[in-house]
Amino acid sequence: MADVSMAGVQPHSVQPRGAKPRRRFSGSNIMLYGVLFVVSVYYLLPLWVMVMTSLKGMPEIRMGNIFAPPVEITFQPWVKAWSQACTGLNCDGLSRGFWNSVMITVPSVIISIIVASVNGYALVNWRFKGSEVFFTILIFGSFIPYQIMLYPIVILLREMHIYGTLYGLILVHTIFGMPILTLLFRNYFSSLPEELFKAARVDGAGFWRIYFQIMVPMSLPIFVVALILQITGIWNDFLFGVVFTKPEIYPMTVQLNNIVNSVQGVKEYNVNMAATLLTGLVPLVIYFVSGKLFVRGIAAGAVKG
Amino acid sequence: MAGKPRGLRLFRNLNAKVAAVPMVLTTLVVFVGGTLWTVLYSFTNSKLLPRWQFVGLDQYKRLWSNDLWNAAIWNLAFYGVMSLIFTITMGFVLAVLLDQKIRFEDTFRTIMLYPFALSFIVTGLVWQWILNPEMGIQEVVRRMGFEGFTFDPLHNPNTVLYGLLIAGLWQGTGFTMCLMLAGLRGIDEDIWKAARVDGIPKWKTYLFVVIPMMRPVFITTLVIVAAGIIKLYDLVVAQTSGGPGNASQVPAMYVYRYMFTAQNLGQGFAASTMMLLSVLIVLIPWAYLEFGGKKHG
Numbered sequence: 137m138a139d140v141s142m143a144g145v146q147p148h149s150v151q152p153r154g155a156k157p158r159r160r161f162s163g164s165n166i167m168l169y170g171v172l173f174v175v176s177v178y179y180l181l182p183l184w185v186m187v188m189t190s191l192k193g194m195p196e197i198r199m200g201n202i203f204a205p206p207v208e209i210t211f212q213p214w215v216k217a218w219s220q221a222c223t224g225l226n227c228d229g230l231s232r233g234f235w236n237s238v239m240i241t242v243p244s245v246i247i248s249i250i251v252a253s254v255n256g257y258a259l260v261n262w263r264f265k266g267s268e269v270f271f272t273i274l275i276f277g278s279f280i281p282y283q284i285m286l287y288p289i290v291i292l293l294r295e296m297h298i299y300g301t302l303y304g305l306i307l308v309h310t311i312f313g314m315p316i317l318t319l320l321f322r323n324y325f326s327s328l329p330e331e332l333f334k335a336a337r338v339d340g341a342g343f344w345r346i347y348f349q350i351m352v353p354m355s356l357p358i359f360v361v362a363l364i365l366q367i368t369g370i371w372n373d374f375l376f377g378v379v380f381t382k383p384e385i386y387p388m389t390v391q392l393n394n395i396v397n398s399v400q401g402v403k404e405y406n407v408n409m410a411a412t413l414l415t416g417l418v419p420l421v422i423y424f425v426s427g428k429l430f431v432r433g434i435a436a437g438a439v440k441g
Numbered sequence: 442m443a444g445k446p447r448g449l450r451l452f453r454n455l456n457a458k459v460a461a462v463p464m465v466l467t468t469l470v471v472f473v474g475g476t477l478w479t480v481l482y483s484f485t486n487s488k489l490l491p492r493w494q495f496v497g498l499d500q501y502k503r504l505w506s507n508d509l510w511n512a513a514i515w516n517l518a519f520y521g522v523m524s525l526i527f528t529i530t531m532g533f534v535l536a537v538l539l540d541q542k543i544r545f546e547d548t549f550r551t552i553m554l555y556p557f558a559l560s561f562i563v564t565g566l567v568w569q570w571i572l573n574p575e576m577g578i579q580e581v582v583r584r585m586g587f588e589g590f591t592f593d594p595l596h597n598p599n600t601v602l603y604g605l606l607i608a609g610l611w612q613g614t615g616f617t618m619c620l621m622l623a624g625l626r627g628i629d630e631d632i633w634k635a636a637r638v639d640g641i642p643k644w645k646t647y648l649f650v651v652i653p654m655m656r657p658v659f660i661t662t663l664v665i666v667a668a669g670i671i672k673l674y675d676l677v678v679a680q681t682s683g684g685p686g687n688a689s690q691v692p693a694m695y696v697y698r699y700m701f702t703a704q705n706l707g708q709g710f711a712a713s714t715m716m717l718l719s720v721l722i723v724l725i726p727w728a729y730l731e732f733g734g735k736k737h738g
Contacts, residue, residue, distance in 0.1 A: 172538055176552045182567040182611065183555070189570065201581045202571065254460045262457030270461065270468050277472035279668045279724055283696040283713040287482075287491070287706065288475035311467050318464065343456035372560030374675040375693075379701065389562045393679050396566050405570060416563040423558035424551075431550075431619055434557070 190214060190410035197405055213406035217414060221407055223394040224383065230411050233391030237371055237418075239302055240387055244309035245366040249359065252314055256321025257351050261333050262343065271318070278315035286379055293380065300382045308380055309370050317362055320433075324358040325351060357429070364426050365433040368419040388415050476717065483710035491706055500711035510712065513690040520602050520609075520691075521670040527610055528666055529659065532617025537647060539618070540625045550622075554615035561612065565679025568608035569595065595681055598688035605689060609676055613669075617662055624658030625651070660727060667723045671716060692716050 185202050190213050192206040200207075219229040226232065259267055289308060293299035298307065328351070336346045352359075377387040386394070392415045396408045423430050486496045504510050535553060539546055556564065571577050574593040582590045594604030628651055636646040652659075674693035677683060683690040692712060700709030 168538060168541060168543065172543070172549055175535065175538075176549060179552050179556060179611065179615070182564075182571060185571055186567055197576060201584065202573075202577055203581060251463045255464045258457040258460040262454055262460075264454045264457055264461075267457075267461060270465055273468040273472060274464060276724070276728075277468060279664075279720055280472065280476060281672050281693070281713065281716040281720055283672075283693055283700075284479045284717045285471055285475035286696075286713075287700055287710070288478045289471065291491075292470070310463075311471055314464060314467050343460070368558055372562075374560065374562050374678070379697075389560050389675075392566070393562050396569075397679070397682060405573075405576070408566065409570060412563050412566045416559045419558040419560070420555065423555055427551075430558070431554070434616060434619065 186409050186413045186416075189406055190217075190413055192406055194404060194406060210406075213404070213410040214414070216404070216407045217395075217411035221395045221411060222401070223386075223391055223398065226383075230388065230391060230395065230414055233386060233388035234414070236302075236381075236385050236391075237388040239385075240305055240309070240377075241367060241370045243302075244306045244313070244370050245363065247306065248310040248313035248317060248366055249362050251310060252317030252362070253321045253352075253355075253359070254347060255314070256318050257325055257347050258343075259318070259322050260325040261330075261346070271322070274315045274318060278312075282312070282375060290379070299380070300385075302381075302385055305376060305380045305385075305387075308376050309373070312376075313366055313369065316365065320358060320362055320365070321355075324355055328354060360426075361429055361433045364422055364430055367422055368430075371418050479710050480714050480717070483707065483714045485707055487706040487710070489704045489706070496707075500707045501715075504708060504711045504715065507708075509687055509690060510692070510695055512687045513692045513695045516602060516689055517671070517673065517691050520605060520673065521667070523602070523606055524609055524613075524670055525663065525666060527606070528614055528617045529662060531610065531614045532662070533621045533652075535614065535618040536621035536625055539622055550615075550619070553618055556612045557616045559612065561675035562679040564608050564612045565676045565681075568604070568611070569680045572604055572607075596685055598685050601681055601685065601689045605676060605680060608680055609673075612676075613666070617666065620658060620662050621655075624655045627658075628654060660730070664723060664727045668720055671720050671723075 181203075188205055189197065189202060191209050191211070192200070193208065193210050193212070196207060217229060218231050218234075220227055221229045259271055289311075290299060293304040293307070296304075298304040332350060332354075333346060336350055341349070371387075372389060373387065374389045374393070377390045381387070381390075392411055395411055426433075482491050482493075483500055484497060485492060485494050486499065487494075539549060543549070572579075572593070572595050574580070574596060579590060579592045582592070594600040594607070632650060632654070633646070636650060641650075672693060673691050674697070677689055677691050677694060681689045683694055692715065696709050696712045696716065698709075699705045699712060
């Protein structure tokens with residue numbers, strides 16, 4: 137790189153001021169946007185195909201092209217996926233899985249957030265001997281493959297008589313949501329000014345009072361981030377749903393997989409895609425509504441450890 | 442430990458200790474207890490129910506002489522290496538592209554990241570459909586006049602892992618891109634100015650200055666992605682169910698099969714212990730690099 141330093145000593149008589157004007161259609165810019173466009177097509181293609189397939193009738197799918205928009209729009213596949221698609225002997229559609237998922241997700245999200253936020257608060261402001269040790273184990277625990285803990289949890293849930301019930305699955309989600317959520321809340325609470333906490337202590341407020349009257353009201357954004365993280369995470373779960381529940385209360389993802397990958401009957405691709413889209417709809421809506429907060433959530437998830 | 446010696450402090454801070462009970466139980470009972478339990482019982486010949494009958498390394502011998510397990514391990518190794526290479530390079534390149542002060546940055550980022558919000562089940566099923574040989578991409582290209590065109594990765598044992606890779610990368614690269622972008626934004630603007638003053642071309646600055654500076658970001662990404670790959674399960678279940686034959690079996694499926702359907706718990710435990718071991722191989726060097734120096738500093 138000998139020639140590189142030469143560039144720096146060129147005489148500069150006229151100092152240009154302001155930002156350098158950029159040509160909008162320079163060669164490299166066309167390249168840049170070209171590449172980004174092609175990449176965007178790769179990312180958008182599956183969503184496009186899903187929507188288009190779900191709006192076509194089966195004859196059109198068999199003779200047509202999966203990328204083409206429907207000639208004749210039909211919502212029949214959506215209706216069928218929602219209320220008539222079969223898994224095994226049950227033919228009441230994906231609506232069952234949807235409501236199961238709602239009943240699993242709502243309490244799991246609420247409980248896990250409450251537990252983790254109180255825990256994060258205790259870790260920051262009320263440290264006790266050993267609290268950091270447990271926290272470290274907790275974070276490392278989040279890297280352990282779930283498979284190794286599955287059977288002991290089965291035994292545990294069986295002993296508690298909640299194996300195969302919604303309660304069992306809710307407990308499991310609360311446990312496995314704890315590492316990331318605790319980290320999230322701990323990091324956020326430790327960024328709040330400590331004087332606030334001290335002032336409240338001096339004024340005689342106790343553990344819970346400080347939590348409810350100072351910490352929670354000041355941390356609403358992080359609660360929203362946690363909410364997004366947990367709703368998408370729990371809604372998308374498959375493994376725990378399969379292992380810890382029974383067919384009547386399978387979450388939506390499990391039921392979807394059973395509908396689409398069932399070996400009996402004629403494959404109805406339009407119904408399958410409508411069902412897939414229905415299952416993906418909840419996290420997609422959350423994603424598009426939450427925007428930057430979602431990015432913040434996964435960025436917080438990334439600084440694990 | 443600089444704390445002053447005090448008496449029994451069990452009841453000081455009682456509320457905080459109560460608040461930490463779920464964490465303590467989770468770590469001790471589930472994470473530590475559960476893991477140790479499974480590791481211990483992997484040395485027994487438990488079948489339908491866990492039984493404490495020590496058989497040494499028998500389960501591991503059987504595991505490694507099982508064709509299904511060997512296939513699963515090699516599939517995962519191949520998928521994992523390819524996935525790591527592609528996720529990290531694609532994630533970095535996309536982040537660099539988005540970092541060029543372009544218009545519509547938010548739109549592009551939204552497009553690249555949305556698959557990450559979707560589950561692996563949804564991802565697997567969509568790509569199974571797109572790669573369908575009778576109605577998917579292959580058929581569309583054939584109807585355009587290229588009669589001999591074949592693109593049917595999911596039904597060929599030699600290519601099925603690439604089929605999974607296409608779907609896995611679609612789902613996950615947006616996430617790596619976001620991490621890399623955050624890393625790029627963390628680079629001091631002065632570095633760029635200095636490079637520009639010295640007349641160093643942009644690509645050289647990225648290659649020789651920015652990438653070395655982003656080492657921590659790369660390492661963190663590597664660890665997160667690698668830990669995720671070892672758990673790979675849902676995507677395979679949805680997209681290929683492990684087929685054709687055993688060509689896309691993965692260790693997590695082996696564990697599930699032996700623990701919950703084949704009723705050979707010992708094998709399942711041994712297999713999951715091997716999964717833990719592979720995570721530790723990734724995790725320990727990283728933890729050592731990341732925290733090893735600081736703790737005693």
